[in-house]
Amino acid sequence: MERNDVVEATVRALRVAETSLQPWVLELIEQAAQKETDPIARFHLFCMLENVRISKAKGLPLCQDTGLPIFCLEVGRELRLDFDLRAAVAEGVRKATKEIPLRPNVVDPLTRDNTEDNTGYGIPDVIFYNKPGCELHITAFPKGAGSENMSLVGMLNPADEPFDFILEAVAERGANSCPPLFLGIGIGGSFDMVARMAKRALLNMPGNSDFELELMKKINSLGIGPMGLGGDTTVLGVKIEKASCHTASLPVALNFQCWANRSATEVLK
DSSP states (O other): OOHHHHHHHHHHHHHHHHHOOOHHHHHHHHHHHHHOOOHHHHHHHHHHHHHHHHHHHHTOOSSSOOOBOEEEEEEETTOOOSSOHHHHHHHHHHHHHHHTTOOOOOBOTTTOOBOSSSOBTTBSEEEEEEESSSOEEEEEOOBOHHHHTTOEEEEEOTTSOHHHHHHHHHHHHGGGSOSSEEEEEEEESOHHHHHHHHHHHHHTOOOOOHHHHHHHHHHHTTOOOGGGSOOSOSEEEEEEEEEOOOTTOEEEEEEEEOSOOOOEEEEEO
16 A cells, blocks of 8 residues: 555545545435425435536535534555655645635634645644454545534533533524434543544444433434524434543533535455
Protein backbone atom coordinates (compact mmCIF):
# COMPACT_ATOMS: atom_id res chain seq x y z
CA MET A 1 0.00 0.00 0.00
CA GLU A 2 1.40 3.37 -1.06
CA ARG A 3 0.80 6.79 0.43
CA ASN A 4 -0.98 7.99 -2.71
CA ASP A 5 -3.41 5.06 -2.41
CA VAL A 6 -4.58 6.50 0.91
CA VAL A 7 -4.75 10.03 -0.52
CA GLU A 8 -6.94 8.94 -3.45
CA ALA A 9 -9.12 6.67 -1.29
CA THR A 10 -9.74 9.63 1.02
CA VAL A 11 -10.88 11.73 -1.94
CA ARG A 12 -13.19 8.95 -3.17
CA ALA A 13 -14.72 8.41 0.27
CA LEU A 14 -15.36 12.13 0.71
CA ARG A 15 -16.86 12.44 -2.78
CA VAL A 16 -19.36 9.64 -2.14
CA ALA A 17 -20.19 10.86 1.36
CA GLU A 18 -20.76 14.43 0.20
CA THR A 19 -22.94 13.60 -2.81
CA SER A 20 -25.09 10.65 -1.67
CA LEU A 21 -26.56 8.89 1.36
CA GLN A 22 -26.19 5.31 2.50
CA PRO A 23 -29.13 3.06 1.44
CA TRP A 24 -30.23 2.50 5.05
CA VAL A 25 -30.45 6.28 5.60
CA LEU A 26 -32.53 6.75 2.46
CA GLU A 27 -34.79 3.87 3.46
CA LEU A 28 -35.52 5.48 6.83
CA ILE A 29 -36.38 8.80 5.19
CA GLU A 30 -38.61 7.04 2.63
CA GLN A 31 -40.42 5.11 5.37
CA ALA A 32 -40.94 8.29 7.36
CA ALA A 33 -42.33 10.08 4.29
CA GLN A 34 -44.86 7.31 3.69
CA LYS A 35 -46.01 7.25 7.34
CA GLU A 36 -46.02 10.99 8.02
CA THR A 37 -49.54 12.34 8.60
CA ASP A 38 -48.72 16.06 8.56
CA PRO A 39 -48.85 17.33 4.94
CA ILE A 40 -46.15 19.99 5.40
CA ALA A 41 -43.84 17.51 7.12
CA ARG A 42 -44.46 14.94 4.38
CA PHE A 43 -43.66 17.56 1.73
CA HIS A 44 -40.32 18.34 3.41
CA LEU A 45 -39.39 14.66 3.63
CA PHE A 46 -40.05 14.17 -0.09
CA CYS A 47 -38.01 17.32 -0.80
CA MET A 48 -35.10 15.73 1.07
CA LEU A 49 -35.35 12.62 -1.10
CA GLU A 50 -35.43 14.78 -4.24
CA ASN A 51 -32.41 16.70 -2.94
CA VAL A 52 -30.49 13.42 -2.67
CA ARG A 53 -31.55 12.32 -6.15
CA ILE A 54 -30.38 15.56 -7.79
CA SER A 55 -27.15 15.65 -5.80
CA LYS A 56 -26.18 12.11 -6.75
CA ALA A 57 -27.12 12.61 -10.41
CA LYS A 58 -25.08 15.81 -10.76
CA GLY A 59 -22.23 14.84 -8.45
CA LEU A 60 -22.83 17.90 -6.26
CA PRO A 61 -22.69 18.11 -2.45
CA LEU A 62 -25.97 17.40 -0.68
CA CYS A 63 -25.67 20.51 1.44
CA GLN A 64 -23.89 23.85 1.23
CA ASP A 65 -22.32 22.95 4.59
CA THR A 66 -19.93 20.24 3.44
CA GLY A 67 -18.94 19.74 7.06
CA LEU A 68 -15.93 19.32 9.26
CA PRO A 69 -13.81 16.42 7.93
CA ILE A 70 -13.94 13.49 10.34
CA PHE A 71 -12.58 10.05 9.53
CA CYS A 72 -12.64 6.62 11.10
CA LEU A 73 -9.61 4.53 10.15
CA GLU A 74 -9.74 0.79 10.86
CA VAL A 75 -6.15 -0.35 10.52
CA GLY A 76 -5.23 -4.01 10.07
CA ARG A 77 -2.75 -5.19 12.69
CA GLU A 78 -0.62 -6.83 10.01
CA LEU A 79 -0.24 -3.63 7.98
CA ARG A 80 3.30 -2.29 7.74
CA LEU A 81 3.29 1.30 6.52
CA ASP A 82 6.28 3.59 6.01
CA PHE A 83 4.26 6.84 5.93
CA ASP A 84 2.06 8.90 8.26
CA LEU A 85 -1.57 7.84 7.79
CA ARG A 86 -3.01 11.03 9.29
CA ALA A 87 -0.89 13.19 6.99
CA ALA A 88 -1.99 11.17 3.95
CA VAL A 89 -5.66 11.61 4.90
CA ALA A 90 -5.07 15.36 5.37
CA GLU A 91 -3.60 15.56 1.88
CA GLY A 92 -6.67 13.77 0.56
CA VAL A 93 -8.89 16.35 2.26
CA ARG A 94 -6.96 19.20 0.66
CA LYS A 95 -7.28 17.56 -2.75
CA ALA A 96 -10.99 16.83 -2.28
CA THR A 97 -11.64 20.42 -1.24
CA LYS A 98 -10.48 21.58 -4.67
CA GLU A 99 -11.84 18.74 -6.79
CA ILE A 100 -15.36 18.04 -5.46
CA PRO A 101 -15.35 21.00 -4.46
CA LEU A 102 -15.95 21.46 -0.73
CA ARG A 103 -16.68 24.69 1.09
CA PRO A 104 -13.63 25.75 3.13
CA ASN A 105 -15.06 25.41 6.63
CA VAL A 106 -11.98 25.13 8.85
CA VAL A 107 -10.79 28.19 10.77
CA ASP A 108 -8.45 29.02 13.63
CA PRO A 109 -10.61 28.87 16.80
CA LEU A 110 -9.37 32.26 18.08
CA THR A 111 -8.45 34.41 15.08
CA ARG A 112 -11.14 32.82 12.86
CA ASP A 113 -8.66 32.88 9.96
CA ASN A 114 -9.74 30.33 7.35
CA THR A 115 -7.19 27.67 6.37
CA GLU A 116 -8.88 27.51 2.91
CA ASP A 117 -8.24 23.75 2.54
CA ASN A 118 -10.31 22.13 5.35
CA THR A 119 -7.24 21.07 7.32
CA GLY A 120 -5.66 22.68 10.37
CA TYR A 121 -4.58 22.01 13.95
CA GLY A 122 -5.97 18.55 14.74
CA ILE A 123 -8.16 18.62 11.61
CA PRO A 124 -9.10 16.35 9.97
CA ASP A 125 -10.22 14.53 13.08
CA VAL A 126 -9.02 10.94 12.61
CA ILE A 127 -10.33 8.19 14.88
CA PHE A 128 -8.12 5.10 14.80
CA TYR A 129 -9.15 1.51 15.50
CA ASN A 130 -7.23 -1.74 15.12
CA LYS A 131 -8.73 -4.71 13.32
CA PRO A 132 -7.46 -8.17 12.33
CA GLY A 133 -5.75 -8.63 8.98
CA CYS A 134 -3.95 -6.27 6.63
CA GLU A 135 -6.74 -4.08 5.24
CA LEU A 136 -7.29 -0.37 5.80
CA HIS A 137 -10.87 0.86 6.00
CA ILE A 138 -11.25 4.63 5.53
CA THR A 139 -14.66 6.00 6.51
CA ALA A 140 -15.41 9.64 5.77
CA PHE A 141 -17.94 11.19 8.13
CA PRO A 142 -18.31 14.91 7.30
CA LYS A 143 -20.14 16.69 10.11
CA GLY A 144 -22.13 19.86 9.53
CA ALA A 145 -22.07 22.62 12.13
CA GLY A 146 -25.83 23.06 12.42
CA SER A 147 -26.32 19.73 14.15
CA GLU A 148 -22.87 19.58 15.75
CA ASN A 149 -23.48 22.93 17.48
CA MET A 150 -26.51 21.46 19.25
CA SER A 151 -24.51 18.56 20.71
CA LEU A 152 -23.68 18.56 24.41
CA VAL A 153 -22.22 16.69 27.37
CA GLY A 154 -23.95 16.62 30.75
CA MET A 155 -22.23 15.49 33.94
CA LEU A 156 -25.33 14.30 35.76
CA ASN A 157 -25.91 13.35 39.35
CA PRO A 158 -26.07 9.54 39.68
CA ALA A 159 -29.64 9.90 40.94
CA ASP A 160 -30.71 11.75 37.77
CA GLU A 161 -32.67 10.04 34.99
CA PRO A 162 -30.59 10.18 31.80
CA PHE A 163 -33.62 9.85 29.52
CA ASP A 164 -35.15 12.98 31.06
CA PHE A 165 -31.93 14.86 30.29
CA ILE A 166 -31.96 13.56 26.70
CA LEU A 167 -35.61 14.46 26.08
CA GLU A 168 -35.17 17.96 27.52
CA ALA A 169 -32.10 18.51 25.34
CA VAL A 170 -33.90 17.40 22.17
CA ALA A 171 -36.96 19.49 23.03
CA GLU A 172 -34.74 22.55 23.43
CA ARG A 173 -32.27 21.98 20.59
CA GLY A 174 -33.82 19.60 18.08
CA ALA A 175 -35.56 22.18 15.88
CA ASN A 176 -32.21 23.90 15.22
CA SER A 177 -30.51 20.69 14.06
CA CYS A 178 -32.15 20.27 10.62
CA PRO A 179 -34.46 17.44 11.72
CA PRO A 180 -35.45 14.70 11.34
CA LEU A 181 -32.44 13.72 13.41
CA PHE A 182 -30.09 10.88 14.03
CA LEU A 183 -28.90 10.82 17.64
CA GLY A 184 -25.69 9.27 18.86
CA ILE A 185 -25.79 8.92 22.64
CA GLY A 186 -23.03 8.05 25.08
CA ILE A 187 -23.78 7.11 28.67
CA GLY A 188 -21.07 6.51 31.27
CA GLY A 189 -17.30 6.58 31.15
CA SER A 190 -15.63 9.96 31.74
CA PHE A 191 -16.14 13.52 30.47
CA ASP A 192 -14.16 13.02 27.26
CA MET A 193 -14.92 9.32 26.80
CA VAL A 194 -18.69 9.84 26.75
CA ALA A 195 -18.44 12.40 23.93
CA ARG A 196 -16.39 10.03 21.79
CA MET A 197 -18.91 7.24 22.47
CA ALA A 198 -21.71 9.49 21.22
CA LYS A 199 -19.78 10.17 18.01
CA ARG A 200 -19.01 6.48 17.58
CA ALA A 201 -22.69 5.66 18.08
CA LEU A 202 -23.51 7.81 15.05
CA LEU A 203 -20.84 6.02 13.03
CA ASN A 204 -22.21 2.63 14.10
CA MET A 205 -25.90 3.28 13.35
CA PRO A 206 -28.55 1.84 13.30
CA GLY A 207 -29.69 0.79 16.78
CA ASN A 208 -32.75 -1.25 17.70
CA SER A 209 -32.62 -2.04 21.42
CA ASP A 210 -35.77 -1.66 23.50
CA PHE A 211 -34.27 1.43 25.17
CA GLU A 212 -33.48 3.00 21.80
CA LEU A 213 -36.92 2.27 20.34
CA GLU A 214 -38.66 3.63 23.43
CA LEU A 215 -36.53 6.77 23.34
CA MET A 216 -37.34 7.27 19.63
CA LYS A 217 -41.05 6.99 20.42
CA LYS A 218 -40.80 9.63 23.15
CA ILE A 219 -38.75 12.01 20.99
CA ASN A 220 -41.15 11.70 18.06
CA SER A 221 -44.05 12.47 20.40
CA LEU A 222 -42.50 15.93 20.94
CA GLY A 223 -43.94 16.92 17.54
CA ILE A 224 -40.89 18.96 16.42
CA GLY A 225 -41.04 17.37 12.98
CA PRO A 226 -39.00 17.91 9.79
CA MET A 227 -37.20 21.27 9.76
CA GLY A 228 -38.80 22.01 13.15
CA LEU A 229 -42.17 22.85 11.56
CA GLY A 230 -44.17 20.09 13.24
CA GLY A 231 -45.00 16.51 12.36
CA ASP A 232 -44.67 12.90 13.41
CA THR A 233 -41.00 12.50 12.47
CA THR A 234 -38.46 14.24 14.69
CA VAL A 235 -35.89 11.45 14.89
CA LEU A 236 -35.02 8.73 12.37
CA GLY A 237 -32.49 6.78 14.41
CA VAL A 238 -31.09 6.52 17.93
CA LYS A 239 -28.00 4.59 18.96
CA ILE A 240 -26.75 4.32 22.55
CA GLU A 241 -23.24 3.30 23.59
CA LYS A 242 -22.42 2.93 27.26
CA ALA A 243 -19.43 2.34 29.50
CA SER A 244 -19.01 1.76 33.20
CA CYS A 245 -18.42 4.95 35.17
CA HIS A 246 -17.37 6.23 38.58
CA THR A 247 -19.90 5.61 41.34
CA ALA A 248 -20.21 9.37 41.92
CA SER A 249 -20.82 10.41 38.30
CA LEU A 250 -23.17 9.87 35.37
CA PRO A 251 -21.85 11.39 32.11
CA VAL A 252 -24.32 11.65 29.22
CA ALA A 253 -23.47 12.97 25.75
CA LEU A 254 -25.73 13.70 22.78
CA ASN A 255 -24.25 14.04 19.31
CA PHE A 256 -26.93 15.49 17.05
CA GLN A 257 -26.88 14.63 13.34
CA CYS A 258 -29.18 16.18 10.75
CA TRP A 259 -31.23 14.16 8.28
CA ALA A 260 -28.27 14.12 5.84
CA ASN A 261 -26.36 11.47 7.78
CA ARG A 262 -23.37 11.35 5.42
CA SER A 263 -20.69 8.66 5.39
CA ALA A 264 -18.79 6.47 2.96
CA THR A 265 -16.08 3.83 3.29
CA GLU A 266 -13.16 2.87 1.04
CA VAL A 267 -11.22 -0.37 1.62
CA LEU A 268 -7.53 -0.71 0.75
CA LYS A 269 -5.65 -3.99 0.79
